[in-house]
Amino acid sequence: MEKKVLLFSGGFDSMLQEWLIKPDILLYVDMRTSYSDREVEALLRLPDHYTHRMRVIHFPLGEYERDNKYLPYRNMFLAGLAMQYGQHVYFGFNEADDAPDKDDTFIRRLTTLFRHLNKHCIGDMGWETTNFSFSAPYEHLTKTEMVAECLKQGMPVDWIRGIRSCYDSESVIGCGVCRPCVNRAVALINNGIYSPELFDTPITADRIADLMKETREYDGGNYSKRYYADLQKAKRLLFIKQGVTLALQPSFQTVEDFTAIELKIIFIKN
Numbered sequence: 001m002e003k004k005v006l007l008f009s010g011g012f013d014s015m016l017q018e019w020l021i022k023p024d025i026l027l028y029v030d031m032r033t034s035y036s037d038r039e040v041e042a043l044l045r046l047p048d049h050y051t052h053r054m055r056v057i058h059f060p061l062g063e064y065e066r067d068n069k070y071l072p073y074r075n076m077f078l079a080g081l082a083m084q085y086g087q088h089v090y091f092g093f094n095e096a097d098d099a100p101d102k103d104d105t106f107i108r109r110l111t112t113l114f115r116h117l118n119k120h121c122i123g124d125m126g127w128e129t130t131n132f133s134f135s136a137p138y139e140h141l142t143k144t145e146m147v148a149e150c151l152k153q154g155m156p157v158d159w160i161r162g163i164r165s166c167y168d169s170e171s172v173i174g175c176g177v178c179r180p181c182v183n184r185a186v187a188l189i190n191n192g193i194y195s196p197e198l199f200d201t202p203i204t205a206d207r208i209a210d211l212m213k214e215t216r217e218y219d220g221g222n223y224s225k226r227y228y229a230d231l232q233k234a235k236r237l238l239f240i241k242q243g244v245t246l247a248l249q250p251s252f253q254t255v256e257d258f259t260a261i262e263l264k265i266i267f268i269k270n
Helices: 012-021 036-044 074-082 104-117 143-152 157-161 179-190 205-219 225-247 255-269
Strands: 004-007 025-030 054-058 088-090 133-135
Touching (some): 004 012, 004 074, 012 143, 012 157, 012 179, 025 036, 025 074, 074 104, 104 133, 143 157, 143 179, 143 225, 179 205
Parallel strands (some): 004 088, 025 054, 088 133
């Protein structure tokens, strides 16, 4: 039987794509990064839907982790490990990923490399056929679009809301400040399922605006325009929600108060 293996961190992308791909094996590689302990704790809290297909292995790449959390060549190593468990390996890439080991070129060249490597090791794998593949089927969807698709395909809302995806090694639910937390919040906001209590620090429109600025400066104009549009949409929705909340407070009792809020919302919409 040809098995499908999803490289699975228990984070936002891999949890959503598990629901869509329905793999035979969920492979978690404990790389001993700065956030590995929290990832493992989150995995232990997952329901049986996940745990009965999970495999956990240790591969300490974390000693090469950069200050910005980047691990050079990570996905090349993970591909070789995943191939030990099944012939069809899935990566959880998304539209916003811009690293060189998270694009179409990487998938094509990885496939060429393993076509060469497998000439002498397929017999030792116990495979019934010589078929194999690497793919990232949702690499052209944003997180907002992936959440929408999972909701459409019946993934429980509480499961989506409860996913932890955070760089903070101390936070249990998610710090609400790091980039993964903000990206997760943006997808929840845009799908109408966000709540402030899902994070240690509730997401604000200003924090999303900061991430938009960071994205422009870091990527130098090469960032995904659809990802950026998702950030803009979530920021606008939060501004509107904050404006309505202020308008409902007792201190806002005059026509001028409400008009100011209305004008702010109209300005943001446009």
